[in-house]
Amino acid sequence: MxxxxxxxxxxxxxxxxxxxxxxxxxxxxxxxxxxxxxxxxxxxxxxxxxxxxxxxxxxxxxxxxxxxxxxxxxxxxxxxxxxxxxxxxxxxxxxxxxxDPIAVHNAELFHDYREPDKEADQAALSVTAKLVGAARLDELSAFIGLGPRGLHALIRLIKSRRLLLTHHERITPRTLVKPVEMH
CATH class of the missing domain: 3.40.1350.10 (Trna Endonuclease; Chain: A, domain 1)
Structure with a gap:
């Protein structure tokens, strides 16, 4: 590019x-x-x-x-x-x-953490499959138990629209996310 x-x-x-x-x-x-x-x-x-x-x-x-x-x-x-x-x-x-500076910041994170990590990605899917309502990324990452790899996997779930931000904000460990509602 x-x-x-x-x-x-x-x-x-x-x-x-x-x-x-x-x-x-x-x-x-x-x-x-x-x-x-x-x-x-x-x-x-x-x-x-x-x-x-x-x-x-x-x-x-x-x-x-x-x-x-x-x-x-x-x-x-x-x-x-x-x-x-x-x-x-x-x-x-x-x-x-x-x-939008927020969208640019988040795009930088999506780009930085774009590479799959099979173990962390699977663990993030398992943890978020049970999610009802909203939770902070750092809390979900703690349940995943893989340190920063868990947070990075959650960021990939946001990028792929499997998790949604509750507010339009810069993604940080304290960001609240919720599952995509199934219709």
Whole structure:
């Protein structure tokens, strides 16, 4: 993966840790478009994300100040009207204003602890299968009995949406989680 800024890195982390995203292509092929003056130009999106439903999102990442200065939203609308068939179903613009610092923090944890640990993951599933109501991660980790490995396994369960946060917050050992209700 290639990223040129901290803003791109944060966006990439959010994409690669999102269970609804199945593939991320960084710096996909440029698309050509004709600007309002009739001049042919090209634009390279920062990412092309394929979603679980098969749809594709072309993602441009730019600092908010630059977006405003060059009226980049108008450029993206123009590009969107001229996109080749099948390139993307949606164009998204990400600036620092769209990035939720809590979501970025949690995405960093999901990325850091993404590698499976069969023993800890199985123990976390066993402990949380009996969970009724909410519990703190450190309490659940103590029941797992594998130290930090248990906490990391619980974080993987949050990422995979088998556990839910009770509040939108940065994940810490004191975070309350609850089981996903079965319908």
């Amino acid at each position: 290639v990223y040129e800024s901290g803003l791109e890195l944060k966006t990439l982390l959010l994409l690669i840790t999102d269970p609804d995203v199945v593939d991320v292509w960084d710096q996909p092929p440029a698309v050509s478009y004709v600007d309002p003056a009739g001049k042919e130009r090209s634009h390279t999106f920062d990412f092309l994300a394929t979603m679980i439903d098969g749809s594709k999102r072309a993602i441009a990442v730019k600092p908010y100040e630059r977006v405003q200065k060059i009226d980049f939203e108008s450029t993206l609308r123009l590009i969107g009207r001229q996109l080749p068939d099948g390139y993307a179903h949606q164009i998204c613009l990400v600036t620092e204003q769209e990035l």
